[in-house]
Amino acid sequence: MSFTRENYDVAEQQSAxxxxxxxxxxxxxxxxxxxxxxVGRGRRYSVKQLSNATGVKDxxxxxxxxxxxxxxxRPLNMGQTLSIIKFLGPLFTSEWLVLADQQxxxxxxxxxxxxxxxxxxxAGEYSAARHPDSxxxxxxxxxxxxxxxxxxxxLKAVA
Numbered sequence: 672m673s674f675t676r677e678n679y680d681v682a683e684q685q686s687a688x689x690x691x692x693x694x695x696x697x698x699x700x701x702x703x704x705x706x707x708x709x710v711g712r713g714r715r716y717s718v719k720q721l722s723n724a725t726g727v728k729d730x731x732x733x734x735x736x737x738x739x740x741x742x743x744x745r746p747l748n749m750g751q752t753l754s755i756i757k758f759l760g761p762l763f764t765s766e767w768l769v770l771a772d773q774q775x776x777x778x779x780x781x782x783x784x785x786x787x788x789x790x791x792x793x794a795g796e797y798s799a800a801r802h803p804d805s806x807x808x809x810x811x812x813x814x815x816x817x818x819x820x821x822x823x824x825x826l827k828a829v830a
Contacts, residue, residue, distance in 0.1 A: 693770050699739040699746055705766035706736055709759050716759075725754040786826075793822045 710716050710732065718736075722729045727747070732755075734745035747755070756764050756775075764775035797819060799805060806812030811819065 696739045698767075698770060699744070701767040701770050702752070703736060703738060703744075705763055706732075706755070708766060709763050711736065721755065721758065725751075725758045727751045727754055789822075789826060793819070793826060796822065 708714065710718060710721050716724075718729050718732050721727070721732055731745065731747060731751060734743055735747050735751075737744040761775035761777045765773075768775055796815075800811045800815035800819060801809055803809055806815050
């Protein structure tokens with residue numbers, strides 16, 4: 672089926688017409704408010720420092736600092752936004768992510784290494800439980816099942 676204006680009109684008529692949970696204006700203003708807490712005169716970082724640290728041009732940051740309805744406001748693209756988020760960290764991210772009833776946390780590479788080690792340990796135990804010389808042979812026995820289930824719960828909780 673090829674894409675035609677008629678196909679688009681039919682799809683448009685059949686799709687739900689519900690309002691967004693968070694409007695673009697609210698999201699842009701929340702991001703700008705959070706940015707103004709961290710960047711600008713008398714704040715933790717100057718526009719120049721943020722620009723140098725993230726690669727986002729000074730002017731783009733200055734435009735993002737303006738309120739959403741301002742004539743100088745320009746939204747950042749996704750790459751610019753994520754670069755700023757990565758540099759400013761979870762405290763900054765949580766400031767505007769509150770609109771989605773969420774908060775951010777920092778995950779260090781060391782935590783990834785720890786999680787990978789736990790996954791390898793789980794895989795080893797699972798493999799041992801499936802060995803013909805294990806508690807129930809190639810099937811998983813009740814004791815093995817209990818231990819594997821407990822480890823799986825722990826992995827789900829930390830992942």
